[in-house]
Amino acid sequence: xxxxxxxxxxxxxxxxxxxxxxxxxxxxxxxxxxxxxxxxxxxxxxxxxxxxxxxxxxxxxxxxxxxxxxxxxxxxxxxxxxxxxxxxxxxxxxxxxxxxxxxxxxxxxxxxxxxxxxxxxxxxxxxxxxxxxxxxxxxxxxxxxxxxxxxxxxxxxxxxxxxxxxxxxxxxxxxxxxxxxxxxxxxxxxxxxxxxxxxxxxxxxxxxxxxxxxxxxxxxxxxxxxxxxxxxxxxxxxxxxxxxxxxxxxxxxxxxx
Amino acid sequence: xxxxxxxxxxxxxxxxxxxxxxxxxxxxxxxxxxxxxxxxxxxxxxxxxxxxxxxxxxxxxxxxxxxxxxxxxxxxxxxxxxxxxxxxxxxxxxxxxxxxxxxxxxxxxxxxxxxxxxxxxxxxxxxxxxxxxxxxxxxxxxxxxxxxxxxxxxxxxxxxxxxxxxxxxxxxxxxxxxxxxxxxxxxxxxxxxxxxxxxxxxxxxxxxxxxxxxxxxxxxxxxxxxxxxxxxxxxxxxxxxxxxxxxxxxxxxxxxxxxxxxxxxxxxxxxxxxxxxxxxxxxxxxxxxxxxxxxxxxxxxxxxxxxxxxxxxxxxxxxxxxxxxxxxxxxxxxxxxxxxxxxxxxxxxxxxxxxxxxxxxxxxxxxxxxxxxxxxxxxxxxxxxxxxxxxxxxxxxxxxxxxxxxxxxxxxxxxxxxxxxxxxxxxxxxxxxxxxxxxxxxxxxxxxxxxxxxxxxxxxxxxxxxxxxxxxxxxxxxxx
Numbered sequence: 001x002x003x004x005x006x007x008x009x010x011x012x013x014x015x016x017x018x019x020x021x022x023x024x025x026x027x028x029x030x031x032x033x034x035x036x037x038x039x040x041x042x043x044x045x046x047x048x049x050x051x052x053x054x055x056x057x058x059x060x061x062x063x064x065x066x067x068x069x070x071x072x073x074x075x076x077x078x079x080x081x082x083x084x085x086x087x088x089x090x091x092x093x094x095x096x097x098x099x100x101x102x103x104x105x106x107x108x109x110x111x112x113x114x115x116x117x118x119x120x121x122x123x124x125x126x127x128x129x130x131x132x133x134x135x136x137x138x139x140x141x142x143x144x145x146x147x148x149x150x151x152x153x154x155x156x157x158x159x160x161x162x163x164x165x166x167x168x169x170x171x172x173x174x175x176x177x178x179x180x181x182x183x184x185x186x187x188x189x190x191x192x193x194x195x196x197x198x199x200x201x202x203x204x205x206x207x208x209x210x211x212x213x214x215x216x217x218x219x220x221x222x223x224x225x226x227x228x229x230x231x232x233x234x235x236x237x238x239x240x241x242x243x244x245x246x247x248x249x250x251x252x253x254x255x256x257x
Numbered sequence: 258x259x260x261x262x263x264x265x266x267x268x269x270x271x272x273x274x275x276x277x278x279x280x281x282x283x284x285x286x287x288x289x290x291x292x293x294x295x296x297x298x299x300x301x302x303x304x305x306x307x308x309x310x311x312x313x314x315x316x317x318x319x320x321x322x323x324x325x326x327x328x329x330x331x332x333x334x335x336x337x338x339x340x341x342x343x344x345x346x347x348x349x350x351x352x353x354x355x356x357x358x359x360x361x362x363x364x365x366x367x368x369x370x371x372x373x374x375x376x377x378x379x380x381x382x383x384x385x386x387x388x389x390x391x392x393x394x395x396x397x398x399x400x401x402x403x404x405x406x407x408x409x410x411x412x413x414x415x416x417x418x419x420x421x422x423x424x425x426x427x428x429x430x431x432x433x434x435x436x437x438x439x440x441x442x443x444x445x446x447x448x449x450x451x452x453x454x455x456x457x458x459x460x461x462x463x464x465x466x467x468x469x470x471x472x473x474x475x476x477x478x479x480x481x482x483x484x485x486x487x488x489x490x491x492x493x494x495x496x497x498x499x500x501x502x503x504x505x506x507x508x509x510x511x512x513x514x515x516x517x518x519x520x521x522x523x524x525x526x527x528x529x530x531x532x533x534x535x536x537x538x539x540x541x542x543x544x545x546x547x548x549x550x551x552x553x554x555x556x557x558x559x560x561x562x563x564x565x566x567x568x569x570x571x572x573x574x575x576x577x578x579x580x581x582x583x584x585x586x587x588x589x590x591x592x593x594x595x596x597x598x599x600x601x602x603x604x605x606x607x608x609x610x611x612x613x614x615x616x617x618x619x620x621x622x623x624x625x626x627x628x629x630x631x632x633x634x635x636x637x638x639x640x641x642x643x644x645x646x647x648x649x650x651x652x653x654x655x656x657x658x659x660x661x662x663x664x665x666x667x668x669x670x671x672x673x674x675x676x677x678x679x680x681x682x683x684x685x686x687x688x689x690x691x692x693x694x695x696x697x698x699x700x701x702x703x704x705x706x707x708x709x710x711x712x713x714x715x716x717x718x719x720x721x722x723x724x725x726x727x728x729x730x731x732x733x734x735x736x737x
Contacts, residue, residue, distance in 0.1 A: 057690075105397055108724055112706035113380070120710040120724055126693070205715065218506025225501035227670070228494070228513065228716045237399050237734070248710045248726045251689050253682070253699045 012171030014047040015181025036189035041197040044185040048127045048154045051182030056124040056152040060100035066178045067096035073177040087139040095146035115255045122246035124152030126205035129198040133211030136160040151245040156185045164188035199223035206230040265583040267367045277306035281454035283321040284464025298364035299589040299624040307447045310470035312479040318468035319483045322410040322437040325465030330435040334390030341386035343460040348379040360580045362448040364589030378425035384707035385429035395725040405732045407435035409486035414477040416492045417443035418546040426722045434731040439468045445592045447471035512720025512730045516645040517673030520666035521551030525559045527678035533567045539702035545649040549674035558655045590625040599648035606641035663691045672714030676702045
């Protein structure tokens, strides 16, 4: 008789699989899951900030290819996930195609009434915290990662507390895709501990609030106001989501002498 | 050498201000319980008595906007646009009067209100008027999702630095997209908003579509917490933070255009004379009461001494004084409160060891004045390098490499604007791409246009005004 190798789940931070610095874990759905701490949040945000510049500066073409490769990686391990994995894969494919089209849809050349070339382009907003609260489907988890990445942002994700395993498994898929270290960071643990820490972190620029919890959302808004973070609740359309995760920058350059 | 100019005051003959202005609610001026004078900051003389909206008045204005909303939203885009075009034309027609009143009430030089504030305000209405019947082109609508709809009633609170222009930035897109509005002008500069109310009457804008409720911060606080569907605020980061917190947990749209501490970066290969003009324009325009003012000068070390010497020489020729004089470059500080805030921060800079140079010039006996000032050897840790002064005060820091310039420019919680001075186009665009700011001016500064989006990264707020991007915050996309 062969004894199965039981999997020890870990956080996915900075491209590495790590235990919570707190050394704690919870049992969820029959598995031991690391119980991320506020310090894990701080570490992950710091790592994400470090990765943000490089990811944002890659060409749109390259970011598109990397997101497409994530779709390929997930497809090849589809059997490890539930029935909705196909939709999750397609979500990666959809956003892979957005990276080099955002400018055409949201950008403008401005016909200003003076001799200047003036253009407004969508730029990444920076570090995005994804707050999933208690539960989230795999496709919505993937959308909350793929959309920020397509727009050039990096993410720190609070995985759904009652069902973190698909997210942690996804981390193992992304870990062997071409997504650079630190661009996606996945934390399991208790929402009551991770959500406020992420919402209050001063180096987070925007929050996707998919907690679907009115009380928690109010708390998120209040923390977010400290550093004027953009907060977006579930958007029903990809472009709304992408627009909310980008800053429009206008550059003026003189024409003539 | 210094040349003196003869006074060239703008004539105020044809300006007829009323003794008092009420609240503009439901298409007419109505009385309020309380009034307060608005004064000319250059003379401290009262100009008119202005109604001070109470929370109940604000609620009444929101009700009027709510009542007007269905009719206004039901108009076809073309018809709605025609009203907005009318407003643009009437502003142009009354441009001279509006410019003088702007200068009287706010202290800014007449050449600026005449050549920038008022023409741009008209241009904003004109630009957004043309969007009214083209919204489906301006806001991409997903194929299966139906139509672009107004949000409903918007509450808008504007600052005192560009009173009529900020009213235009707020009202023009709101009206073009089919919203109705309640606008709260700043307490020190309510007059041009009230003249705009007269223009709205003359344009026969349907009653209640725009309501204007002058008052102090309490009126603004009541408005943003009122029964509105969207809030748009331009002002300080501190107040913006309070508004976001006050709206926590509520499904109310919010855009914030807040403070800044924008870097103006001069590279050694820049055309230095032009750069010096740009530095002056960047910080002394409108007495530095500009959210995107280029208040942090970063100069490459190799040309720092030369740039500062030329800048200091150029500053000597700035004419500070009567805002109504057509030759004036720097007018009056907007209010006693703002003057004391500038004074406090400058004193802190001196105490922390930054080297202060201030232009020595004769200032009028009455009114609020601050001579243009320069802090050399300002460390990034000094308060004058970090906090928004909102006055004619520039800090100077040097850098050696391109990377250091970018790092210093981005080292701020704000992210509104930046300037880059270099003769190399490739360098200008590369640096622009690395700056975390919403506007980047290359070899120029402080240019604005209704077609060009404006707004900040980070703690300078969120949302954009101007251009197609300025439509998005005022609409929602809904299935039909």
